[in-house]
Amino acid sequence: DTEVTQTPKHLVMGMTNKKSLKCEQHMGHRAMYWYKQKAKKPPELMFVYSYEKLSINESVPSRFSPECPNSSLLNLHLHALQPEDSALYLCASSQADMGLSNSPLHFGNGTRLTVT
């Protein structure tokens, strides 16, 4: 079991649906990340929150909307997705100190998203 928990494990949604992915960590980490991973590719950074503030948005389309309600929780709200958005969505966390992360990423097991 990982220390980063993601729900749901699987999600199938239509292009007009609205859904949310959830992530929780209890390691006291202050940086949390969303990654997207396609088959046989490395994880691709989407968003980073540091101390509950959005630090990095890698030019992600607005149909993906992140939210960090507190230091342990991270959500990704999904709306009007396209079939090409089907992928494994990974949450990760790391320690953070004054805008730096000098510790490794700890990943959850991801949500496998299929957009029909």
Next chain:
Amino acid sequence: QKEVEQDPGPLSVPEGAIVSLNCTYSNSAFQYFMWYRQYSRKGPELLMYTYSSGNKEDGRFTAQVDKSSKYISLFIRDSQPSDSATYLCAATSGTYKYIFGTGTRLKVLA
């Protein structure tokens, strides 16, 4: 040129072999280096984390970083079929951007 290069494999070895996995990188600012193991349909699992140059050993795994040649390695001793997975190297300069290699698919044959 990608900042972190990794041979995608696949790499097939017999059970009990020593496996050597390698990455090269181009950014001199990278200080922190990681190896992850990823099984199919799972998230990447942290195997090794090293800072700057040197060796680090943990059980059957040894990570090496040579900053002079910008080369990072992971050695797996006494490889087992359960080691069959994709191995990802990653590096960061301490920012929130971790740069991943493309991953090497390893198959250990029983």
